[in-house]
Amino acid sequence: MILDGKCPTGPIEQTWDKHRFDLKLVNPANKRKYNVIVVGTGLAGGAAAASLGELGYNVQAFSYQDSPRRAHSIAAQGGINAAKNYPNDGDSIYRLFYDTIKGGDFRAREADVWRLAQVSNNIIDQCVAQGVPFGRDYAGYLDNRSFGGAQVSRTFFARGQTGQQLLLGAYSALSRQIKLGSVKMYDRREMLDLVVVDGVARGITVRNLVTGEMESYSADAVCLATGGYVNVFYLSTNAMGCSVTANWKAHKKGAYFANPCYTQIHPTCIPQAGDYQSKLTLMSESLRNDGRVWVPKKKEDCGKHPNEIAEDDRDYYLERKYPSFGNLAPRDIASRAAKEQCDDGRGVGPGGRGVYLDFADSIARLGADTISERYGNLFEMYEKITDEDGYKRPMRMYPAPHYSMGGLWVDYNLMSNIPGLFVLGEANFSVHGANRLGASALMQGLADGYFVIPYTIGGYLATVKPGQVKTDHDEFKKSVEDVKAEQNKYLSINGKKTVFEFMRELGGLMWENCGMARTKESLEINLKKIPALREEFWKNVKVTGSGAELNQQLENAGRTADFLEFGELMCRDALHRNESCGGHFRAEFQDAGEAQRDDVNFCYVGAWEYKGDNKTPELHKEPLKFDNVHLAVRSYK
Numbered sequence: 001m002i003l004d005g006k007c008p009t010g011p012i013e014q015t016w017d018k019h020r021f022d023l024k025l026v027n028p029a030n031k032r033k034y035n036v037i038v039v040g041t042g043l044a045g046g047a048a049a050a051s052l053g054e055l056g057y058n059v060q061a062f063s064y065q066d067s068p069r070r071a072h073s074i075a076a077q078g079g080i081n082a083a084k085n086y087p088n089d090g091d092s093i094y095r096l097f098y099d100t101i102k103g104g105d106f107r108a109r110e111a112d113v114w115r116l117a118q119v120s121n122n123i124i125d126q127c128v129a130q131g132v133p134f135g136r137d138y139a140g141y142l143d144n145r146s147f148g149g150a151q152v153s154r155t156f157f158a159r160g161q162t163g164q165q166l167l168l169g170a171y172s173a174l175s176r177q178i179k180l181g182s183v184k185m186y187d188r189r190e191m192l193d194l195v196v197v198d199g200v201a202r203g204i205t206v207r208n209l210v211t212g213e214m215e216s217y218s219a220d221a222v223c224l225a226t227g228g229y230v231n232v233f234y235l236s237t238n239a240m241g242c243s244v245t246a247n248w249k250a251h252k253k254g255a256y257f258a259n260p261c262y263t264q265i266h267p268t269c270i271p272q273a274g275d276y277q278s279k280l281t282l283m284s285e286s287l288r289n290d291g292r293v294w295v296p297k298k299k300e301d302c303g304k305h306p307n308e309i310a311e312d313d314r315d316y317y318l319e320r321k322y323p324s325f326g327n328l329a330p331r332d333i334a335s336r337a338a339k340e341q342c343d344d345g346r347g348v349g350p351g352g353r354g355v356y357l358d359f360a361d362s363i364a365r366l367g368a369d370t371i372s373e374r375y376g377n378l379f380e381m382y383e384k385i386t387d388e389d390g391y392k393r394p395m396r397m398y399p400a401p402h403y404s405m406g407g408l409w410v411d412y413n414l415m416s417n418i419p420g421l422f423v424l425g426e427a428n429f430s431v432h433g434a435n436r437l438g439a440s441a442l443m444q445g446l447a448d449g450y451f452v453i454p455y456t457i458g459g460y461l462a463t464v465k466p467g468q469v470k471t472d473h474d475e476f477k478k479s480v481e482d483v484k485a486e487q488n489k490y491l492s493i494n495g496k497k498t499v500f501e502f503m504r505e506l507g508g509l510m511w512e513n514c515g516m517a518r519t520k521e522s523l524e525i526n527l528k529k530i531p532a533l534r535e536e537f538w539k540n541v542k543v544t545g546s547g548a549e550l551n552q553q554l555e556n557a558g559r560t561a562d563f564l565e566f567g568e569l570m571c572r573d574a575l576h577r578n579e580s581c582g583g584h585f586r587a588e589f590q591d592a593g594e595a596q597r598d599d600v601n602f603c604y605v606g607a608w609e610y611k612g613d614n615k616t617p618e619l620h621k622e623p624l625k626f627d628n629v630h631l632a633v634r635s636y637k
């Protein structure tokens, strides 16, 4: 099937304004007749729930944490982009649009990206009004720094804690609506099923994580803002609870999964230290504003103390290979370059899996105090984890799984192919193409939540009668029974391997064979090994405790079971895409280490339809058209 993204046509600068005008409205008195479910209260969901509540809809918001403040968005460090052009260095909405399309390696929709760039400026105004303490310069103006893939400074930041500060802003807006009664917050609830009645999304089934009870909620529309799936690699920079579960359950109820193979491996993370580690730690890309990346030129120098390696014996490989962007080359490119150096035997640290990020020059130029003001908390974090002082010796970095560009397919209105099901933030596939530029995820989450969904959901709700289906409908009862049966199955297997053992094994397969580089052979290995691992899981997993209590083993069993199915889809998608683009690097398709796209055959969004357990999913395509940015080989040289 050819998918239609329903993008508005006409001059790109007018598309969003015209579309907003064309969308039907729900009048203020009618809004309170509509119920909307928002699953996820990170930046995307928190902003959406607060905005929809403010508009007058009845919102029911869900998260599995005990407070929206604990959503994974809190981890975001470096900043959020906007085209304000405050530094007067040549930025514009068009340039942010252009950089994002190019950064995504021409695999995103133009209209969606334009809208993102356009509303980016509103986000900053909104957050400043909320009191988000963005960094300011000496004169008191909002300050900016640079992120990868851009030659301008357009990133607004709150030291190294931007996500936390933005989340507190969204949380305060949300709290206001909770107090006013327009939003009802259900925390410690995990969505385990989407309820679809006659092809329309009507509600969800959740498990109360404290009591173990199953609960059903109905609504006139359901918004998923449930984050990304890179924990499929087991080790990643994401919080331990991040999972594909909400998306996967919706997928199994008919929502198409778009571009699952587009995953981002972030170049600057603290290298793995041992086999029993459960997390990897990101060191924000903002550090590459002032840190220089290098490895020894000579293999025999790799074991030396870095400060003893002479300047002439250092290879500042990003500056050498990409002189125009230097250390701020985009993530996919910088990650591959790091791997290349390490594969060449010039990596540093344990196992030779590391490159240096060196602040000596910046400290000499600006002083340690300035560096500390900019990134102090990141240096502290690095020292706590590695016991090394980043001010005195270069930090060691290695790429790690970080972000998922793929997600549920949505049209321009952020509605999936299931009417009434909307998807926001990292959970959808919409704007980043095959590679996300730094500081663009926060921008997208808040754009979707504050400035897109409040308009587009109205366009949908205006066409439906409120309250048509309630939780006494048979589909809700069936959903609860199905979820209960699945939970009981996990508990009854009583095998010999823990959930974490399965997850670690799956993550290993994904990293080895579907990670920074993939080949036809490696993907085919996974397509054999993952189903076998899944089969073993259902025979040999051990989950202790019961379903009628707080049981994190049970929670993780469900998330792992979903990853075991999703991992296969990711490999299938990577295998079918016989090209390299952005974070999807098929080693067979390269030009001396650079990704080689095939625009003739693969210039489309690939969206997969679930066809049943152990059945081959069906691929649908949405062709991509580029009328404003011409398809070209992406170069940062």
Ligand SMILES: Cc1cc2nc3c(=O)[nH]c(=O)nc-3n(C[C@H](O)[C@H](O)[C@H](O)COP(=O)(O)OP(=O)(O)OC[C@H]3O[C@@H](n4cnc5c(N)ncnc54)[C@H](O)[C@@H]3O)c2cc1C
Pocket (backbone or CB within 6 Å): 039, 040, 041, 042, 043, 044, 045, 062, 063, 064, 065, 068, 071, 072, 073, 074, 075, 076, 077, 078, 079, 080, 081, 162, 163, 189, 190, 191, 192, 225, 226, 227, 228, 237, 238, 239, 242, 243, 245, 246, 282, 284, 402, 403, 424, 425, 426, 427, 438, 439, 440, 441, 442, 443, 445
């Ligand atoms: C360490 C780190 C640093 C980052 N730094 C930056 C940065 O500087 N700039 C930038 O732009 N981006 C950054 N990112 C990316 C960015 O933080 C995320 O992409 C973004 O915050 C995701 O927001 P979200 O609202 O889509 O999802 P999340 O914040 O992940 O929120 C998901 C929500 O969904 C809920 N949820 C999930 N599943 C379920 C379920 N089954 N049932 C019920 N609730 C569920 C959770 O409880 C949570 O409330 C960073 C990411 C990491 C990991």
